Amino acid sequence: MNIKKLVVTALIAGSLAACAHTSDRKVNMRAASVQQLGAYNWQLVEATDRHGRPLANFAANSALKLNFAGQRLNVSGGCNSIGSAYQLSGQDMYIQAPMSTMMACAPDVMAQDAAVIAFMNGQKLHAGLLNVEDAQNPQPLLWIENQRGQSLLWRGVPTATSQYGQPTVVFWEISPQTQTCQTDNGAVQCLKVREIFYNDQGVKVKTGVWRNFAGTIDGWQFNPAENQVLRLNVYEVKPAGTADDTAASQYIYKLDQIIERSEVNSTKHKHK
Structure with missing residues (x-):
């Protein structure tokens, strides 16, 4: 049914x-x-x-x-x-x-x-x-x-938490421009992202360097007309059926909230 x-x-x-x-x-x-x-x-x-x-x-x-x-x-x-x-x-x-x-x-x-x-x-x-x-x-x-x-x-x-445990919270700025990058499946269009760091008062204190991201963000769609800052929950998924702590983990990225967005070529920002 x-x-x-x-x-x-x-x-x-x-x-x-x-x-x-x-x-x-x-x-x-x-x-x-x-x-x-x-x-x-x-x-x-x-x-x-x-x-x-x-x-x-x-x-x-x-x-x-x-x-x-x-x-x-x-x-x-x-x-x-x-x-x-x-x-x-x-x-x-x-x-x-x-x-x-x-x-x-x-x-x-x-x-x-x-x-x-x-x-x-x-x-x-x-x-x-x-x-x-x-x-x-x-x-x-x-x-x-x-x-x-x-x-x-x-x-x-x-929920991902009920399946994978507590997430790590990160803040990513997403560029409205993508970048061609190489993966195991060949050339794909990657997101350009950089991490944003805030203090306990919510003030931006540090910005990371731009890098390519070939994965997906659950609950979010890329918009080439906007620059966005996302709050993400990142879940670590260890390989099943192995006790090897050195085995490579996979990561699941889920949108928690869009906390800042601005139109491309515009200085007007819309905040949380």
Whole structure:
């Protein structure tokens, strides 16, 4: 059963029960724990109103992600990073007024950011894991409903931390120009990157030298029209099935946040 059929089955199965809040539907679900929420990256599957119709402003970008760390949550994948403190009490999730970074993007993506904030809006939400089991789709599904009966459905993907351990945090400046470089697979277009170092007060204290990077950064797309500074989580993956400490490790690079971006040939910067 694919994820779409899984979602539809869950919604139809629960639609015969009494409504939870103001929604015309109710899904069968169980309470989630803080540990369960934090073990996954939650990717948006669908956004619907109280009647099950698609929510306006959520169709512009399907890359929305929800992450939990301790007692804070963060929504990314749109234009800005949106975060808030939260508390769980059974199937109730209490959200404080969300805070957002202040970058400007295309109007439809900005409208999606506003829709996310309006959905949470410092209120009590109804949240839980759907009671659906399917061997072909072991990823959990998280249902979040606000008091207007609007709902967001998220699919959980295990976090890199739960798979590989704690990451190293680095800051990279990415040049808008690429560079041809040689790899084991022949000539490719490499990113030009250099590491940025900040002190405890967030002041830039040192800049590394430019170098070529032939790998990929999960959750990020190269934009030749922008110069960007990224905060990255770097995970070390040791070779499986060996106790040899000298065996070469592999590294996984994941975007945590774009903290600075500027247009090419422009002195106007947009900061975090």
